[in-house]
Each structure stands twice: as structure tokens, then as C-alpha cells.
Amino acid sequence: MKWRVDRRRMMAGGAATLLASCDERGPRVEGTVLAPGDGRYEDWRQAMVWQARKPDRRPAIIVRPRQNADIAAALQLARRQRLKVAVKSGGHHIWGAQLRDGAMLIDLWDRRGLEIDAATGTAWVEPSLWSRDFQERLLEQGFAFPVGHCATLGMGGFLIGGGLGINWTNWGGMSCYSVLAAEVITADGRTHIIDSEDEPELFWALRGAGNGFPAIVTRFKVKLYPAPTDLRWSMYVFPLTQTDAAVSLLEALTALNLGNCELLSLLAHAPTAPPEARGLGAKVCAVRANIFGRDAADAQRSVRRVAEAARPGGAVFKLEDQRSTFEQSFVESMDFRRGFGLGRFGVDSAWTDDPRAALASLAAPFAEAPSWKSHAVISMRPADLITPDAACRMHGSTYLGLYASWDETERDVENIAWLRRCAAAIGPAATGHYINEIDAERDASLVERSFDAESWRRLSSVRERYDPDSRFVGFFGL
């Protein structure tokens, strides 16, 4: 067996028995293998979670395999040692679902490849490729994909959980709906290419099962979209007391069905308020139209239609027809002043059919956010957006994501309690949830409520069939 680590050092630690038996009887795992006895284990454990708030959970062993054969060998080792298996791609899961006590953590960080087939407008993408890097390389060949808004999201967890990506309402809906096939390794170590005809039930689960998916994805085949060449945005800002007016604008703009415009509403700290300020006056509700024009004329047409629809809307401040690029939008997502950058995070979410009621209930707790960096994102889907046969459903007309974001370790409890108050406020209007952005430690039933009843039953049977010994750790929080 080959290790990158110093084996003598490792054998002196707690992993001795585990690794010795693996050495004698198992196949080779080429790559990095670390267990708690290794001096670097704690640094690696922490690096498995992207944000600064690291859960206090300890895998029995962390494996970073190189090839599929190494993943199969790691699974064989896990079987022999009766270890559960967790998987990590980008490590962005906000509650750190990939870190599980006593499990083997398979870290796919070395899997960041991309093969673009320009002739068919498709690509094979590996799970740890970041959103920004994926999009940048697609642009070189004139393509785009609804990647996550944050530059450093891994495609693995993002796509398996569903994916609310850039311009998602115009590029196929949830990003997983644009997954055409995948290469997966099942618990028995076998590699399969799956799609709607080969292993259709596993393929159905791949598109939305999130951290309940019972296999390891080593690459996805995705449909690509023609790259827009002219990106612009317009933004209309309302006081937090006027969420109703913001929802009206969002509805009016959604009804325009422009075909090249991503509409978002953001609850955020007022740029002019001091950081420590609280109360309704310290917060705003912005409606933002991100326009992805085929060319200048196409972009200008949408900017104009958006401006016309917004004219009677009562915004207290507006910025219209601002130039942008993909790179700029990723830079913004990493900009600490906007609260999306490195720091401590908590997340929760809901789908709703009643955005007015949800935002009206949210305004008061949101205004009391202990951190100025915390924000909420609201996104509406056009009524005619098609939902294919996939585990991931859009459970309402509107998605509402709550993001608590702060810096100080000693304020974890306060900020998470605030997030939970906000989640409780929108709870009565919720029609369902998004598996990638739920606080399952607050309420484990959110896991099941991320699926409809039939999908939940179907998912259980897919999991039993493909992972009969429950080798994979399964849903976080259950």
C-alpha cells in the first residue's frame, strides 16, 4: 500500500490497527490517508469544511484518493473495518454534513477535471471543480452553465442537492435538471455510467437526493447553454417596511418572462447604517435584475422592460443598466463587505407560495440581526418552468434562503439563535425545503420535507437497493 504520509508517524498513532489490517489484505489506495494519530490530522479535518465555523466531529480516517480504483479500494477498506463512509467535494455544506464522527471521509478534492464537447454542447465535469473555474473555462468555448453564485462551491454537493445557480430560471431550472448522465461508484466498489435509461432509479436520485445519495459521483455529464456576451444589472431598493412593494415588483418582473433575466430579492443591511445598527431602519429589501444578454441589443431590451415595470414601484433608490461580467459577480460573492466572504455561517431555507406573508413575517426578526453581514435571498420561478423526473422538486413559486454570517467565535450561539428565529417566522408559509440549505440540527423533519411524499418513499427504496448495508452515512441530521 502506498501512502503520501509518513507511515511510521501514522502507525505510532491511533490508526495503527486500522491501517495494518488494510496493509496486509487490502488493495492499494494511491493518495493521502490520514487518521487521528497523524500530526496533520487536525489541520486536514478543519480544512474539510470551507467556512470558519468547524463542527466538532471527527472522522476515523480521511482519505484523498486519486483514481476511481483508489475510491473502490477505500470503500473495500471501509467495509472490512465496518466504517460508514462520508463524501466531500467542495466542502461548502454549511452545517458540515461531510464531517461525521467515526466515519471514513473520502475527500474528492483531486477530482477537478473538465472535458467540454463543443459539438454536442455538453461537458463531463468532476465534482470538486469550483463554480467560478467551471464557468471561466466554459466561457472560453462560448458556453455557460447555471453554476452556484459563490465562486468556490464544488459541483458535487451543489448538483447532487439540486442547485439554484446563476440564471437558473432561464437555464433549465434547478441545475441538476441539466445533468444528463453521471459516473458513480456504488458501495460495492463498482463503477457505473448512469442516465435515464441505465440505472434510471439511481439517476433519478442523483438529481436531488443531496447528502442522502447512496453512491459516490466521480463525474457528471451536463448540458451547456450558449454563453451570453452582454451582462448587466439593475437594482431597486426598498425600506424593509415595504417588502410588499418589493414582492409586487418581483412578481411584475417575473411575469415579463424576459428569458434572459435572473431576478433576485435580497434582504440586507442598509449600506448607510452603522454596522451595529439594528431595527427596521437599518435594513433594506432590494430587487435585483441580472441580465444575461445574447448581445447588446438583447441586453438593452431587457434593461428597458425592467425599468418600465419598475417605474411606478416606489423604490427609494435605484441603480440601472450597470455593466457586469461573470468574474465580477463571483468577485462580489467573495466580497466580505457583502457578507458572502469567508467567515462563520449558518443557513436555512423554505419554498413558499406566499412570498408576501413570508417576507412580512420575516421583516421584524430580520431587522434584529446581530450581524450586519447576515442576509436573505428570494428567488421566484416562472410558472411554466418544467420539472423533470428528478428527486429535487421546486416546492413553491418562491425560494427563500436565510444566511446568517458573522466573524466572532464567541457569537456563534447568538447568531444561530437569530437564524432559528427567522426560520420560525417564515415556517407557517413554507411549502417545502431545499436539502442543500436546511438546518437539520434545528429540526430533523426538514430533511423529509425537502422531498414530496412519493419522492421520499422512492428515495428510501433506491437507498436500500444500492446501499443495502447502509455503508454511506446518509442524511445529515437523521
Ligand SMILES: Cc1cc2nc3c(=O)[nH]c(=O)nc-3n(C[C@H](O)[C@H](O)[C@H](O)COP(=O)(O)OP(=O)(O)OC[C@H]3O[C@@H](n4cnc5c(N)ncnc54)[C@H](O)[C@@H]3O)c2cc1C
Ligand atoms: C457561501 C455559500 C454560497 C452558496 N450558494 C449557493 C447557491 O448559489 N446555490 C445553491 O444551490 N447552493 C448554494 N450553497 C449551498 C451549496 O449548494 C451546498 O453547500 C453544497 O453542498 C455545496 O457543494 P460542495 O460540493 O461544496 O459540498 P460538500 O460539502 O463537499 O458536500 C456536501 C454533501 O454532498 C454530498 N456529496 C458531495 N460530493 C459528493 C460526491 N461526489 N458524491 C456523492 N455525494 C457527494 C455529501 O453527502 C456531502 O456531505 C452555498 C453555500 C455556501 C457556503
